Amino acid sequence: DQQVKQNSPSLSVQEGRISILNCDYTNSMFDYFLWYKKYPAEGPTFLISISSIKDKNEDGRFTVFLNKSAKHLSLHIVPSQPGDSAVYFCAADGGSNYKLTFGKGTLLTVNP
Amino acid sequence: DAGVIQSPRHEVTEMGQEVTLRCKPISGHNSLFWYRQTMMRGLELLIYFNNNVPIDDSGMPEDRFSAKMPNASFSTLKIQPSEPRDSAVYFCASTTYPLAEGGGELFFGEGSRLTVL
Numbered sequence: 670d671q672q673v674k675q676n677s678p679s680l681s682v683q684e685g686r687i688s689i690l691n692c693d694y695t696n697s698m699f700d701y702f703l704w705y706k707k708y709p710a711e712g713p714t715f716l717i718s719i720s721s722i723k724d725k726n727e728d729g730r731f732t733v734f735l736n737k738s739a740k741h742l743s744l745h746i747v748p749s750q751p752g753d754s755a756v757y758f759c760a761a762d763g764g765s766n767y768k769l770t771f772g773k774g775t776l777l778t779v780n781p
Numbered sequence: 782d783a784g785v786i787q788s789p790r791h792e793v794t795e796m797g798q799e800v801t802l803r804c805k806p807i808s809g810h811n812s813l814f815w816y817r818q819t820m821m822r823g824l825e826l827l828i829y830f831n832n833n834v835p836i837d838d839s840g841m842p843e844d845r846f847s848a849k850m851p852n853a854s855f856s857t858l859k860i861q862p863s864e865p866r867d868s869a870v871y872f873c874a875s876t877t878y879p880l881a882e883g884g885g886e887l888f889f890g891e892g893s894r895l896t897v898l
Contacts, residue, residue: 705887712785712872712889713824758824767812767878768837769887773823 672696673761675772682779688746690775692759695740699761703769704733704744707756716757717744749779783807785890787873793896799861802893805854806875814887815848815858816872824872830856831878863897870894 674693682688692702700721705713719726719733719742726733732745746753759772786805794800806813815827829837830850841848845864850856860867874887 710891712874712891713887714889715886767814767829767831768826770826771824 670695671772672699673759673770673772675757675759675775677775678773679776679778682749682777684751684779684781685748688744688749688753688777688779690744690746690757690759690777692742692744692772693740694742694761696761696763696770697740698763699770700764701762702733702735702742703760703762704731705758705760705771706753707758707774713758746777749777751779751781753777754779785873785875785888787871787890787893789893790891791894791896793898794863795898796864797862798897799859800863800867800895800897802858802871802873802895804856804858804873804890806856806873807888808854810875810877810888811853812876812878813850813856814874814876815856816874816889818870818872818892819868827858827871860895863895865897868895868897 672695703718704716706716707713717728717731717733719735724735735742756774756776758774760769762769788803811832813830816824817827818824827840828848833850848858870892872889872892874889876887
């Protein structure tokens with residue numbers, strides 16, 4: 670039973686446009702959400718996070734939105750750049766402060 | 782600063798053989814994690830150490846898997862005997878406990894790709 674779901678395995682976007690990556694979760698105990706980015710042959714790297722007491726967190730071109738009632742979060746990248754092409758993982762923690770549950774990832778391709 | 786170092790990067794072995802994956806966490810980090818990535822299940826937490834002590838091994842699939850952390854700078858994940866379904870990328874990650882708001886930085890190694898024939 671997947672508690673964190675990324676229903677789009679892949680997404681293709683033109684350079685300069687907005688990329689929107691989506692993530693749904695089922696466990697209402699999750700209270701901290703993160704996005705990681707992964708390039709081929711590398712480990713995932715932390716990108717941005719959001720606590721359940723907020724509905725938006727912004728860091729440069731990256732913004733994460735959280736809709737707790739819908740159990741949905743999204744990552745917006747504006748403007749998208751070819752270097753953003755990677756697999757993006759959504760992850761969640763339910764108060765353990767260590768146990769992250771990851772989604773399966775979405776492959777983002779940004780075309781020049 | 783050196784990141785999390787894993788070895789080997791690639792391992793091809795035959796079913797029934799013992800496999801040992803190694804990890805050197807970032808100096809000063811007190812928490813170490815072993816994750817497994819497969820197409821079917823994504824990234825799964827296998828085991829979590831805090832201050833060299835195993836805290837949560839509920840993700841270890843079965844008795845064939847074992848992990849140790851004899852000191853703060855070294856950990857191993859052993860599979861004995863290995864099976865084809867163990868084929869995956871195994872990641873080691875480290876951080877300082879706990880994952881606080883505004884952080885959440887698990888620092889991952891580059892992974893060890895295991896193929897069991």
